[in-house]
Amino acid sequence: MMADKVSGVPMQALKAIREGDIIQDARLAALSTFTRRLLQSRGRPVEAEVKEFLKAGFKEEQILEVVLAIAVKTISNYANHLFNTKIDSAFESYSLN
Numbered sequence: 001m002m003a004d005k006v007s008g009v010p011m012q013a014l015k016a017i018r019e020g021d022i023i024q025d026a027r028l029a030a031l032s033t034f035t036r037r038l039l040q041s042r043g044r045p046v047e048a049e050v051k052e053f054l055k056a057g058f059k060e061e062q063i064l065e066v067v068l069a070i071a072v073k074t075i076s077n078y079a080n081h082l083f084n085t086k087i088d089s090a091f092e093s094y095s096l097n
C-alpha cells in the first residue's frame with residue numbers, strides 16, 4: 001500500500017516487481033535487482049553487483065539505505081507474524097494471505 005500510495009514509484013514498476021516481470025525504468029530495475037541480490041546473499045553481494053548498482057546512478061550511502069529498508073521490513077514482518085497482528089481493514093486488499 002505504501003508503495004502504491006506514497007513511494008512515487010511508477011505503477012508499471014510496482015506491477016513488474018509483484019509479478020516478476022521486467023521493470024522498464026533502468027534505475028529502478030537496478031535497485032530491484034540489487035535489493036533481491038542482497039536478500040539472496042544475506043548481505044554479501046559480489047563486487048560486480050555493487051559496481052552495477054553504483055553504475056546505475058546510486059551512491060554508496062544508498063546501499064546502507066537498502067539494508068535499512070530490508071531490516072525494517074524484516075523486523076515488522078517477524079513481529080507481526082509472532083503476534084498474529086490483525087490487518088487493518090484499510091489494508092486487507094494488499095494482504096498476501
